[in-house]
Amino acid sequence: MTSSQSSSIETHKIPMQTENRKNIEQTEHSETRLIQTQFSEVTNGVAISRRDLPHLTFDDFRENALKLVRNNAKVVHFFGYEDDSKESSQNGNGGKIKLLALFRTNRVYRDRRYTLFAATCNAPDAYPSLTSECEPFHLFEREIAEQFGIVPDGHPWLKMVRYHPNSQGKPDAFGNDYSKDNDRNYYYTQDIPGNYPYYSVEGKEIHDVAVGPVHAGVIEPGHFRFNCIGERVLHLEIQLGYQHRGIENLIINAPFKRLPVIVEGIAGDTTVANAVSFAQAVEALTKINISDDAKKIRTIALELERLANHVGDLGALSGDVAFLPPANYCGRMRGDFLNMTLLICGNRFGKGLVRPGGVRFAIDSALCDEIMRRITELEIQVANVIDLLLITTPSVRDRFEDCGTVSRSDAHELGLVGTAGRACGLSYDARRAFPTEYYPNIDIPENAKSRGDVYARAKIRAEEVMQSIAIVKMLLSDSLIEIAPVELSFIETNFYEKDSKDYADFTPLAPDSFVVTINEAWRGELSHCILTDQTGKILRYKIKDPSFHNWSGLAMSLRDTGISDFPLNNKSYNLSYCGFDL
Amino acid sequence: MLDTLKNRIEQGYRTSKYPKQTISLPERYRGLPTINQYADADIVAKCVKACPQNAIITDSNADPNLFKANESSRKMVDMGRCVFCGTCERVSNGKFITFTQDFGYSVAEKAHLLTSGTVPDLAKHSKQHFKKLFGRSLQLRQVSAGGCNACEADLNVLATPFFDLARFGINFVASPRHADGLVVTGPISRNMRTALLQTYEALPAPKVVIAVGSCAITGGPFRESPEVSDGLDSILPVDLYIPGCPSHPLTNLHALLSFFKDRI
Numbered sequence: 001m002t003s004s005q006s007s008s009i010e011t012h013k014i015p016m017q018t019e020n021r022k023n024i025e026q027t028e029h030s031e032t033r034l035i036q037t038q039f040s041e042v043t044n045g046v047a048i049s050r051r052d053l054p055h056l057t058f059d060d061f062r063e064n065a066l067k068l069v070r071n072n073a074k075v076v077h078f079f080g081y082e083d084d085s086k087e088s089s090q091n092g093n094g095g096k097i098k099l100l101a102l103f104r105t106n107r108v109y110r111d112r113r114y115t116l117f118a119a120t121c122n123a124p125d126a127y128p129s130l131t132s133e134c135e136p137f138h139l140f141e142r143e144i145a146e147q148f149g150i151v152p153d154g155h156p157w158l159k160m161v162r163y164h165p166n167s168q169g170k171p172d173a174f175g176n177d178y179s180k181d182n183d184r185n186y187y188y189t190q191d192i193p194g195n196y197p198y199y200s201v202e203g204k205e206i207h208d209v210a211v212g213p214v215h216a217g218v219i220e221p222g223h224f225r226f227n228c229i230g231e232r233v234l235h236l237e238i239q240l241g242y243q244h245r246g247i248e249n250l251i252i253n254a255p256f257k258r259l260p261v262i263v264e265g266i267a268g269d270t271t272v273a274n275a276v277s278f279a280q281a282v283e284a285l286t287k288i289n290i291s292d293d294a295k296k297i298r299t300i301a302l303e304l305e306r307l308a309n310h311v312g313d314l315g316a317l318s319g320d321v322a323f324l325p326p327a328n329y330c331g332r333m334r335g336d337f338l339n340m341t342l343l344i345c346g347n348r349f350g351k352g353l354v355r356p357g358g359v360r361f362a363i364d365s366a367l368c369d370e371i372m373r374r375i376t377e378l379e380i381q382v383a384n385v386i387d388l389l390l391i392t393t394p395s396v397r398d399r400f401e402d403c404g405t406v407s408r409s410d411a412h413e414l415g416l417v418g419t420a421g422r423a424c425g426l427s428y429d430a431r432r433a434f435p436t437e438y439y440p441n442i443d444i445p446e447n448a449k450s451r452g453d454v455y456a457r458a459k460i461r462a463e464e465v466m467q468s469i470a471i472v473k474m475l476l477s478d479s480l481i482e483i484a485p486v487e488l489s490f491i492e493t494n495f496y497e498k499d500s501k502d503y504a505d506f507t508p509l510a511p512d513s514f515v516v517t518i519n520e521a522w523r524g525e526l527s528h529c530i531l532t533d534q535t536g537k538i539l540r541y542k543i544k545d546p547s548f549h550n551w552s553g554l555a556m557s558l559r560d561t562g563i564s565d566f567p568l569n570n571k572s573y574n575l576s577y578c579g580f581d582l
Numbered sequence: 583m584l585d586t587l588k589n590r591i592e593q594g595y596r597t598s599k600y601p602k603q604t605i606s607l608p609e610r611y612r613g614l615p616t617i618n619q620y621a622d623a624d625i626v627a628k629c630v631k632a633c634p635q636n637a638i639i640t641d642s643n644a645d646p647n648l649f650k651a652n653e654s655s656r657k658m659v660d661m662g663r664c665v666f667c668g669t670c671e672r673v674s675n676g677k678f679i680t681f682t683q684d685f686g687y688s689v690a691e692k693a694h695l696l697t698s699g700t701v702p703d704l705a706k707h708s709k710q711h712f713k714k715l716f717g718r719s720l721q722l723r724q725v726s727a728g729g730c731n732a733c734e735a736d737l738n739v740l741a742t743p744f745f746d747l748a749r750f751g752i753n754f755v756a757s758p759r760h761a762d763g764l765v766v767t768g769p770i771s772r773n774m775r776t777a778l779l780q781t782y783e784a785l786p787a788p789k790v791v792i793a794v795g796s797c798a799i800t801g802g803p804f805r806e807s808p809e810v811s812d813g814l815d816s817i818l819p820v821d822l823y824i825p826g827c828p829s830h831p832l833t834n835l836h837a838l839l840s841f842f843k844d845r846i
Binding site for chain 2: 162181185192213217241242243244245246250258269331334339361392393576578581
């Protein structure tokens with residue numbers, strides 16, 4: 001799983017456009033100051049004993065977390081979990097809710113490699129908010145308040161995230177009433193948004209525009225509220241949570257055999273990346289190494305997922321500026337990429353392909369040739385449509401440029417990731433920073449842009465489309481893949497050996513352990529975390545979709561922008577509702 | 583302008599000839615399951631145990647009245663629960679359940695979701711007055727109610743040139759006031775329930791309700807979560823069930839054409 005295991009394989013260099021290869025990462029971190037911290041280093045995709053995570057007092061935890069973020073570390077995770085084992089209560093005041101924070105930074109070592117730092121602490125019932133001093137904790141603290149009823153005092157905008165009662169039966173952090181249903185599950189007595197008053201602006205000529213949750217198109221539900229003066233948007237408030245299915249809790253309560261299917265349903269357009277993140281975590285907790293061929297097939301599937309979505313987004317952007325030919329071509333070509341995934345695993349979104357232990361389907365030479373033939377044929381068409389959209393049609397450029405601009409410093413403060421972050425000059429790409437699967441052997445070029453507008457977000461996608469096609473072709477042309485062994489899913493084999501009658505309680509995972517996995521999904525950094533208890537059962541499953549960071553970017557893009565540019569900006573981000581809502 | 587035209591020529595004509603010509607899906611595609619009623623009991627038990635969706639119905643776990651009607655097929659797959667993941671096919675090595683390339687497996691009655699390898703002809707089981715009312719023009723309003731967005735995506739592609747739904751007089755419209763029917767995806771999360779009911783109320787009668795995907799039919803992968811329902815039919819009357827996770831665009835197209843058109 002880690003890069004060191006694959007070091008024997010020759011590094012492939014793929015031919016890439018190099019126009020943007022000025023080293024932004026270097027300039028981004030011109031200071032060489034190194035940080036000292038009580039948080040300890042953890043490795044992507046490597047399981048450790050929970051005892052090896054430093055368990056700090058809350059005050060130390062808070063102080064170190066703030067220090068890391070002030071030194072440009074980024075919050076990857078900050079969440080609560082329930083743990084009432086005796087051992088964990090030694091430090092601090094003995095509550096059963098704990099907090100875990102995980103940061104990424106390249107500021108600690110002189111060689112500037114990206115590193116992850118994690119620590120835990122006991123959660124007080126209320127605590128001085130970190131957000132009041134440091135913006136990037138904003139949404140994480142609201143999520144903790146919602147899930148566990150733990151109140152961050154002094155939080156600047158303590159509002160619900162997904163609108164569901166906390167799991168602890170504590171007083172509601174947002175003052176909503178909740179009750180218990182027949183199955184003793186908590187539910188809010190009022191419909192979303194409860195007693196929350198949406199942000200409002202007052203004054204002559206000020207008006208609100210409310211959209212959703214049911215939108216005009218065939219898309220997911222969400223509520224958008226624009227505070228406008230005339231056509232100009234002063235502020236956009238985004239209320240999500242309509243897709244909330246309670247996935248994190250369902251994973252804890254469901255039998256292990258259901259987990260791969262649940263995980264594939266976190267976000268359908270990110271099926272492969274979620275399945276890979278889950279599989280890596282389980283593999284780490286069961287000490288299973290997967291074959292290089294399986295890694296290659298996972299990498300191909302991840303890139304095909306990126307291709308289908310990016311091509312679809314380019315088409316949608318074109319449609320939103322009323323340039324219909326590329327909209328239709330991209331719609332069709334997106335389908336062609338999905339159909340390649342269908343060829344590999346029988347499902348257009350890659351459902352059923354990735355399982356802990358490997359992949360379920362091999363790519364034999366006939367299939368390899370067929371995908372190669374299709375992708376080579378498409379490559380020219382895709383390149384020409386991108387040319388038509390972004391280069392030869394000035395009216396499109398005119399609409400894309402300077403629309404919905406987010407500055408690099410705002411993007412940095414908000415912690416934007418993935419295509420949204422790269423469009424603002426933040427070059428972070430998890431495929432380069434924390435390479436998994438076959439990525440340690442692939443040179444992923446930097447492609448950050450400086451404009452931060454719709455054009456930059458489109459251009460990033462266009463470049464990544466051509467890069468991904470090159471990666472898929474490179475992997476397919478490698479002879480090794482022809483003999484990819486198909487591994488029976490780990491659960492299928494292990495499950496029967498145990499033959500336990502009570503398979504609802506079956507777990508193959510190492511007890512008292514912690515693992516985090518990070519992958520670059522097509523929208524950006526996707527991360528899963530598993531904490532297990534003393535019997536190996538999952539104590540906490542945390543999922544963080546890149547959209548968790550990026551929705552605030554969309555709101556920022558709309559500041560002082562004409563309301564008619566909302567659809568265009570929305571498509572340029574194309575964020576996940578269900579990945580956020582969980 | 584020349585570039586636009588050059589591009590147009592390169593792209594060519596892409597619309598499929600379906601349903602006049604059949605389309606065959608790739609070998610690995612998992613459509614309508616077939617069941618070997620004589621499979622080894624051990625293999626059957628293994629599959630029942632392995633199925634992540636508990637979708638395999640046999641003597642051991644079925645309602646005793648279920649098999650009265652048809653004694654000869656005592657092993658069935660509940661396509662409403664099934665996510666077509668293929669675990670049973672792999673575990674039984676194709677000796678018990680296999681998935682065919684048949685994508686036309688949608689049904690008009692919930693009982694028909696239980697299959698032992700065949701489904702009734704949808705065209706004959708659909709409500710005939712709907713064909714008269716909507717056969718030439720059908721406007722649908724889609725509500726996404728808590729799914730993973732894959733079903734929505736595969737409904738959306740019906741508008742792309744390959745499928746070109748509009749050539750059959752069927753469109754997805756922006757307002758429920760303009761719609762004849764409601765297409766629901768997702769397991770109907772608590773937070774979407776009211777919005778879904780309000781959308782249904784806003785539809786002029788007679789209203790058609792279509793459940794797409796295993797989530798909308800039974801809660802799918804999210805069943806048993808307190809945040810979701812156990813199926814659209816517990817909330818609204820459902821006229822057409824399109825199983826799948828997600829259902830292939832051709833499954834959607836086949837269902838709409840068979841259910842609403844006099845002849846296809």
